Amino acid sequence: MAPLLSLAFAACSLLSTAFALPHDNVPVARSKAASSAVGVNVLYSFGNGTWAENLAVRANGQILVSRLDTPEVLQLDPKGIKEPITIASWNSSTYMGCLGISETTSDLFYVVTSGFVDDDFVLTSGVNSIWKIDMSTFSVSEHTGKVVSNATVSKLVDVTTSDFLNGLTTLSDDLILVADAYNGWVYRVNTSTGAYSVAVSEESMKFDSIPNPPTNIGVNGIKLLDGYLYWSNTAVGTLNRIRITAKGAPIGKAEVVTSNVPKADDFIFKSDGVAFIAQNQMDELSVLYPGQSEAAVIAGSNISTILAGVSAGKFGRLADDEHILYLTTSGAEGKPINGTVTVPATLSWIDTSAF
Ligand SMILES: *[C@@H]1O[C@H](CO)[C@@H](O)[C@H](O)[C@H]1NC(C)=O
Numbered sequence: 001m002a003p004l005l006s007l008a009f010a011a012c013s014l015l016s017t018a019f020a021l022p023h024d025n026v027p028v029a030r031s032k033a034a035s036s037a038v039g040v041n042v043l044y045s046f047g048n049g050t051w052a053e054n055l056a057v058r059a060n061g062q063i064l065v066s067r068l069d070t071p072e073v074l075q076l077d078p079k080g081i082k083e084p085i086t087i088a089s090w091n092s093s094t095y096m097g098c099l100g101i102s103e104t105t106s107d108l109f110y111v112v113t114s115g116f117v118d119d120d121f122v123l124t125s126g127v128n129s130i131w132k133i134d135m136s137t138f139s140v141s142e143h144t145g146k147v148v149s150n151a152t153v154s155k156l157v158d159v160t161t162s163d164f165l166n167g168l169t170t171l172s173d174d175l176i177l178v179a180d181a182y183n184g185w186v187y188r189v190n191t192s193t194g195a196y197s198v199a200v201s202e203e204s205m206k207f208d209s210i211p212n213p214p215t216n217i218g219v220n221g222i223k224l225l226d227g228y229l230y231w232s233n234t235a236v237g238t239l240n241r242i243r244i245t246a247k248g249a250p251i252g253k254a255e256v257v258t259s260n261v262p263k264a265d266d267f268i269f270k271s272d273g274v275a276f277i278a279q280n281q282m283d284e285l286s287v288l289y290p291g292q293s294e295a296a297v298i299a300g301s302n303i304s305t306i307l308a309g310v311s312a313g314k315f316g317r318l319a320d321d322e323h324i325l326y327l328t329t330s331g332a333e334g335k336p337i338n339g340t341v342t343v344p345a346t347l348s349w350i351d352t353s354a355f
Pocket residue numbers: 048
């Protein structure tokens with residue numbers, strides 16, 4: 001068993017840092033001023049050299065964060081009161097790190113563990129796998145904050161045909177979709193059996209669908225909304241969509257939703273369909289309103305550490321934080337700011353009431 005090495009790192013930075021908690025925030029007047037800047041708040045800091053890659057929010061409000069710098073999933077408290085808890089960790093000689101994470105049925109999560117890729121994102125050793133994390137067996141003592149009973153973690157499947165698995169989303173109780181960012185396709189995986197096959201493979205999922213791509217990452221974040229599969233293409237800087245069936249088969253032609261989101265990483269829809277798009281290697285977060293084709297930057301910039309390497313976002317699930325967008329950041333480990341500057345990865349948040 002791997003020791004719980006990461007408990008120390010965040011607790012000190014967290015508890016010593018004063019910050020405004022989401023529930024203390026005064027909501028600002030709702031407006032459609034897409035370009036208005038929004039304040040970014042740090043909830044947890046993960047320490048030097050870390051990379052927070054993705055997140056999922058439990059029904060009880062606690063946030064599961066996957067790390068890419070080491071294969072771990074942590075639980076963080078949305079109020080910033082409780083110390084982080086390592087929920088699952090894997091041998092770092094076997095897996096490089098964790099990526100996409102999504103819930104299917106209540107408190108059942110699936111997460112990608114990645115093999116080792118080189119700077120071109122070509123798999124050099126190991127295999128990409130999908131693991132099941134059953135949080136229903138997990139419990140913590142309210143008094144001591146100590147784990148009384150662990151989550152139940154088991155392997156679903158090794159996706160042996162994949163190169164670099166990244167975004168993961170839930171299609172139904174027993175089907176998940178997972179993006180292969182290098183190959184430029186999306187797998188459908190049956191969570192009862194682990195059986196997988198390529199469900200969608202569109203030209204606009206490929207990194208090399210443009211000449212001289214700036215990175216070998218194509219399809220990255222994937223989400224479902226109103227019968228459409230949406231995806232970001234990092235190299236091309238687009239958000240795209242195609243209609244799909246309940247079983248994940250594409251219908252008709254893919255469309256470009258917006259093409260002004262350079263280096264788009266993962267993204268999330270608010271309940272009213274407004275998209276928030278993390279642009280990791282631009283250190284920016286953009287918003288896109290339904291029916292529009294121009295996204296607007298609302299936080300961060302490529303010369304600022306405010307949202308250094310923002311990688312993914314998820315909304316709170318409690319009555320008092322459903323307007324709060326929690327964001328993982330990589331500390332710009334993927335592309336240092338101004339060529340040299342990296343900072344500790346974080347779980348940060350913004351209040352989206354104005355958008
Ligand atoms: C993290 O990096 C900063 C800047 O390089 C350095 O000052 C600090 O001591 C480092 N902290 C730890 C815990 O290594």
